[in-house]
Amino acid sequence: MGNTMIRQAEPVKVISAIDNATRFADIQALLDEWKPSRLVVGLPMHPDGAEHEMTARARKFANQLHGRFSLPVELVDERYSSAVISAKRGEVIDDRAAAIILQQYFDTI
Numbered sequence: 001m002g003n004t005m006i007r008q009a010e011p012v013k014v015i016s017a018i019d020n021a022t023r024f025a026d027i028q029a030l031l032d033e034w035k036p037s038r039l040v041v042g043l044p045m046h047p048d049g050a051e052h053e054m055t056a057r058a059r060k061f062a063n064q065l066h067g068r069f070s071l072p073v074e075l076v077d078e079r080y081s082s083a084v085i086s087a088k089r090g091e092v093i094d095d096r097a098a099a100i101i102l103q104q105y106f107d108t109i
Contacts, residue, residue: 009102011095042078
């Protein structure tokens with residue numbers, strides 16, 4: 001989650017739903033609570049900038065978010081977003097990586 005006025009991102013939570021219905025219901029609950037003006041999705045790429053299977057999946061997810069929630073969706077290069085986080089083995093860092101991706105977005109607008 002982030003604040004566009006002060007351009008600061010903060011981790012909120014990790015959605016770990018297994019099926020799409022539950023995943024999108026969890027997202028809807030966050031949207032209802034936070035009422036964002038837009039959504040930001042990390043776009044995974046190879047280190048050289050080439051796309052791969054996960055790139056296509058991220059684009060599809062972004063399109064689904066836009067279609068379901070009628071909010072603008074921005075794609076942000078997420079290369080190395082997890083690499084800058086200090087974590088213990090097995091620790092879930094997705095929320096912190098998402099905050100880094102959002103901060104990258106804020107830094108470019």
